[in-house]
Amino acid sequence: MNEIAAPTIEYGQLAPMLLVFGAAILGVLVEAFAPRYMRKAIHVPLTLLALVGSFALVLVQVFVNGVPTAPSAMGAVAVDGPTLFLWAVIAVLAFVSVLLINDEDNFVAQASAVPGSIEEEDAEVAGMSQTEVYPLVLFAVGGMLLFAASNDLLIMFVALEVMSLPLYLLCGLARRRRLLSQEAAVKYFLLGAFSSAFFLFGMAFVYGYAGSVDLSAIHQALPNVGGQDTLLVVGTALLGVGLLFKIGAAPFQAWKPDVYQGAPTPITALMASGTLVAAFGAVLRVFWVALGGFEWDWRPVMWGVAILTMVVGAILAITQTDIKRMLAYSSIAHAGFLLTGVIATGGPEQNQNALSGLLFYLLAYGITTVGAFAIVTMVRDAGGEAGHLSRWAGLGKRSPMLAGIFAFFLLAFAGIPLTSGFFGKYAVFSAAVAGGVLPLVIVGVVTSAIAAFFYVRVIVLMFFSDPAADGPSVAAPTIGTATVVAVAAAATVVLGVFPEPMLDLANKAAATLFVR
Amino acid sequence: MTTHYLVLSVLLFTIGAVGVLIRRNAIVAFMCVELMLNACNLALVTFARQHGNLDGQIIAFFVMVVAAAEVVVGLAIIVTIFRTRRSASIDDANLLKY
Numbered sequence: 001m002n003e004i005a006a007p008t009i010e011y012g013q014l015a016p017m018l019l020v021f022g023a024a025i026l027g028v029l030v031e032a033f034a035p036r037y038m039r040k041a042i043h044v045p046l047t048l049l050a051l052v053g054s055f056a057l058v059l060v061q062v063f064v065n066g067v068p069t070a071p072s073a074m075g076a077v078a079v080d081g082p083t084l085f086l087w088a089v090i091a092v093l094a095f096v097s098v099l100l101i102n103d104e105d106n107f108v109a110q111a112s113a114v115p116g117s118i119e120e121e122d123a124e125v126a127g128m129s130q131t132e133v134y135p136l137v138l139f140a141v142g143g144m145l146l147f148a149a150s151n152d153l154l155i156m157f158v159a160l161e162v163m164s165l166p167l168y169l170l171c172g173l174a175r176r177r178r179l180l181s182q183e184a185a186v187k188y189f190l191l192g193a194f195s196s197a198f199f200l201f202g203m204a205f206v207y208g209y210a211g212s213v214d215l216s217a218i219h220q221a222l223p224n225v226g227g228q229d230t231l232l233v234v235g236t237a238l239l240g241v242g243l244l245f246k247i248g249a250a251p252f253q254a255w256k257p258d259v260y261q262g263a264p265t266p267i268t269a270l271m272a273s274g275t276l277v278a279a280f281g282a283v284l285r286v287f288w289v290a291l292g293g294f295e296w297d298w299r300p301v302m303w304g305v306a307i308l309t310m311v312v313g314a315i316l317a318i319t320q321t322d323i324k325r326m327l328a329y330s331s332i333a334h335a336g337f338l339l340t341g342v343i344a345t346g347g348p349e350q351n352q353n354a355l356s357g358l359l360f361y362l363l364a365y366g367i368t369t370v371g372a373f374a375i376v377t378m379v380r381d382a383g384g385e386a387g388h389l390s391r392w393a394g395l396g397k398r399s400p401m402l403a404g405i406f407a408f409f410l411l412a413f414a415g416i417p418l419t420s421g422f423f424g425k426y427a428v429f430s431a432a433v434a435g436g437v438l439p440l441v442i443v444g445v446v447t448s449a450i451a452a453f454f455y456v457r458v459i460v461l462m463f464f465s466d467p468a469a470d471g472p473s474v475a476a477p478t479i480g481t482a483t484v485v486a487v488a489a490a491a492t493v494v495l496g497v498f499p500e501p502m503l504d505l506a507n508k509a510a511a512t513l514f515v516r
Numbered sequence: 517m518t519t520h521y522l523v524l525s526v527l528l529f530t531i532g533a534v535g536v537l538i539r540r541n542a543i544v545a546f547m548c549v550e551l552m553l554n555a556c557n558l559a560l561v562t563f564a565r566q567h568g569n570l571d572g573q574i575i576a577f578f579v580m581v582v583a584a585a586e587v588v589v590g591l592a593i594i595v596t597i598f599r600t601r602r603s604a605s606i607d608d609a610n611l612l613k614y
Contacts, residue, residue: 186594
């Protein structure tokens, strides 16, 4: 009998992720055993503490134990510089999103009650709330952390599902406009399951090619396996479909506007920031670590995808009449800008520049996005949030402070100097020019100009048109929402005026590139 | 010879993918996704046989567990929308557009 050797698992390195998963499981136990009236009072501190703890553990790893130089958990998870940076970013974004989620009135009283039924009314009168939201969010965040760190296609697939399954459910839990919300959940679920099947089939083909799903083993197999290129090409294409769906790159962007509009706005904030960050971590890992030696084959296709994504995102955003849909198309355009950085590969130094630019961009974009969606939750009509753009007319005259901050966020999306968006775009585009993808950068700059048009259009609408008599009211922000807006605005200013410390940090995180 | 199994797997995957795109009932579309996952499993065990290692077979177990979890979440969502609209047709869910 051969003995099976026990695997070594570096629990210390994985602690930030394990803490989030542990808190999520505790949250499930709270749902099972705590009385209904106490649940929210337990969930909120538990969730926030888990995310703060996770952030603190990342800092401990970086500044006390040092950045690990080899993959952990038998090569399944890579806790390297970029991973730790992305983990810290995801923890921060999830923390501010949870502050929004904690806000009253965003989630349905009882998800199982049919919209408009007496049952639903009873649940609302009884003051019930669906507190399962908190453990679901923690599971999704845990999946995001694992997704960005996986060094193995199987782990990546499991992480993809752990991240996505709770998000499918969360999308369907909006308190108002429940038909839209449920429809968004169905669409997101069917398309998400469809795309993860593609990811899985791609994984099977790459496994058939390399004989392993370990990213470094695939990298080593590239020059050594001959005559099987069809398997590799098909596998890469299918993996690409699965991953590009998650970042919302064209032509796989169709779900994004629908889901962003239908989902409860705090969940949209979490998806637009955290999921995008995690998915870009995974894209970089697959295409740089595993398929880095195959770049001459995937780069041309990625060129097309990046151009299409930027153009589709910027052009279709102009025609939107709903604020959340417009932000969704803006997110698609930003995914295109970020893809430019993914394509800008070259020597190690070039890769470091591109990677640090991407890390900074993801942080800057993520935090501004959460702030923008936080403001969307505050502009309300009788029937909930005032989504239609025409309702935002004259908001600047009614509440100049709020409209001013929103305008500032939009300018950051457009990449105006003195905002964080400018340095994010500058870092990624300058790395892309150095990487020899000048045509992409030209498309990027032109589409940025188109995008700036519709951002400015909203600003003009808010400040230079007269408010409607029955216009939306601006809800007095709760402490949570006010904190989120303040943090996001402060981060956008600080990263725009003094970007050096954060750029240095991103450079340091990118200095070692990905461990293999 | 493992080629036959691969051909079968690709066929099953294609049937599943086409099914998702053309069938209107959410349950049927979802069953087609499951068919795609099973086609992946077949490809994985075939490649495991070809390479003479067990990775592919173990991955197939993971895929089954994930598929089971997906069924739980998916059916919950589809049942909710069916209770609201008295229909599980994807074409009827058309409030979100443009």
